[in-house]
Amino acid sequence: LITDFCIAKTPAARAALIKRQLDALVEREATIQAFVCYDPKAVLQHDGPLASTLIGVKDVIATADYPTCYGMAEDVGPREDARCVACLRQLGATLLGKTVCTAFGYPLPGRTTNPHDATRTPGGSSSGSAAAVAAGFVSFAIGTQTAGSTIRPASYCGVVGFKPSYGLLSLEGVQPIAPTLDHLGIFATSPRDVWYLVSAMVMPHAELVTGRQPNRLLVLRLPPQLPVADDYAAHIEEASARLSGEGIKITTLDLPFPIDDFRHLQKELCYWEAARTILPPCRVRPVPALEALLARYRDSDLTNYAAARRRCQTYQVQFDTLVGGEYDAVLLPAATGVAPMISDTGDAVMSRFWTALHVPAISLPVFCNDHGLPLGLQLLGRLGMDRSLIETSQWIFERLRNQGLSVSGTTR
């Protein structure tokens, strides 16, 4: 049973939470392997909004006290806290350790297993961050998202995953992949917890939001080319019906973007940029398969890339015009189904396009399949409307959870 961090307000409650987390770590880390390295004796700070809070940090984010390996074997990162890490420490948080990630976000699985089923992937590339929160080892974990590396593992692991608006959280000290697509991501156990952390980093004070009932929601109907599991689609339909029963106006719309760009635009941008970001000269060479893929993009000129950038700008404005003023959030699956077997980190297609659009996205652990494996509900908001998206998400999260839709396996 995970308790939301924000519920554990008193020093005693936080101490009890940490004890449960460290007990869980002793019991399950040998199987789950969420961490590259960790220190259960890490000194707890007792001041600040994140006092006595354990946090895991993805191993692409530089830290002064732990090595940084970018998902490779070697410690190659600078021994200096990334901006986000320095910020979390200043707020009183304690870094329990560095979480496993796939090398440079490339879908070669790391060693982490899914806390709901050790034969399945936790997703990637923020594998260990999602698993560490799902297993109850930490209250928060920091990940990143360039395609779907936060939303997808959150869905697979049955936790809340949040990708903020582009530019909202500093990437200083974080290994870049594609500068116009890279985002920090946050894993937690409720939207409210997510905003508590994000607002502490970005606002003058940590904000404890309450859920706010949306007026209108837009549900996206996806074309058959996108391989969404049947039961997943049925869950979203059922959830829409329930929300509609609460008096929320639900509009359903066919995906209003060309399917080819929905599937491939982000890849075109990502590979072109990554070829100029992570091929040598670089601190560390990428895995050979990735190097071979990127080498092709290293040789391509600006023309296609530039056109893709301009289409992306057009879609950004189209999305904002579609949602603006009308809808509190856009709803769609967070992945194509439950976590696949361990040899495959899964398909990022439900996130890629929105990552390129720079809009805030969140995955809520409110569905599961017949075997109790989690399926996330994804909500999208307008650029910069991160707080508003989270207020809507918190309301939906509480509502769908309370109606028995959320039984995401072993950790709840």
Place this chain on the structure above:
Amino acid sequence: LITDFCIAKTPAARAALIKRQLDALVEREATIQAFVCYDPKAVLQHDGPLASTLIGVKDVIATADYPTCYGMAEDVGPREDARCVACLRQLGATLLGKTVCTAFGYPLPGRTTNPHDATRTPGGSSSGSAAAVAAGFVSFAIGTQTAGSTIRPASYCGVVGFKPSYGLLSLEGVQPIAPTLDHLGIFATSPRDVWYLVSAMVMPHAELVTGRQPNRLLVLRLPPQLPVADDYAAHIEEASARLSGEGIKITTLDLPFPIDDFRHLQKELCYWEAARTILPPCRVRPVPALEALLARYRDSDLTNYAAARRRCQTYQVQFDTLVGGEYDAVLLPAATGVAPMISDTGDAVMSRFWTALHVPAISLPVFCNDHGLPLGLQLLGRLGMDRSLIETSQWIFERLRNQGLSVSGTTR
């Protein structure tokens, strides 16, 4: 007399160029003070497209061999090459030194003087980079631009300054100010040289472009609220007439964006982001005046910032729709006039808005006032059409220079 780097092709010509550069350094650096530190005995490499090329690098960009002070007194940067520096070295370039900049881009002047008049500013924040190229110390200098820190000093110093499309050149290892606005900038003595360097960094091979005559150009007529010097406006009018005489169709249009956003949108974005990027926790505290300015933005919530981000996206698409297919470039002044006196790094108003729009911009040293002080002609292109903008710029540069419009003081 500066010779364009691309003209000096043989080893002998490059050796002669370097000798002239080092002689100029001995003669004038005591007055100009372009460098924080430099090493005239820096080992020359003789392989690669940039073999035997001296380059200056702005002191916000990390280097393994020189200290990095971010315009402050202390060496606080990591002792590791930024991505762009590693890339330049791999291409055979030699770093002559680190160039002076204002602290965190804040317009507190550094010690560099304008090579055309030591009582005047070289502009900022890439002060030393612009001055080092103008004084003939180096063939290229790397700067940055978050508001107008490349285009304006290029205009004041009578050199070519280029701000590429957002995301084109890696900022890894460069001190961030505002993540959605930060760009690398390049100083050189011709558009062709600029593209030789940029393409060497971004493309499979260094490209030697030739000028290409544009079909249509859009000249922006600026509202009276923008304090452009009368002679500057007259120069642009005269240049337009000459280009029209060459058979280029010139369209003149009133600035098609709200003047308030043209002047202030970038500031709103910049200060909000900078408050989250350069206030503590940070390696180095900003200057007190900047810290006080940013503290106000640290306390403001997301609402206004988010709205500004969304307006910015709309303007990006508007600009692209306006220019797209119709015009080869947009013409306007690169600054409001010649370099002001040394106590003031000048007004970035001619660049701020376009920086936020992420489009490529270049300043060409083709005008000067009655006292021989340089005035730059700014050209803007479509996002990602950097090469095309430079081909147009090279043609205009050769044409206006050859027609006697370009006599930018002491260095030509």
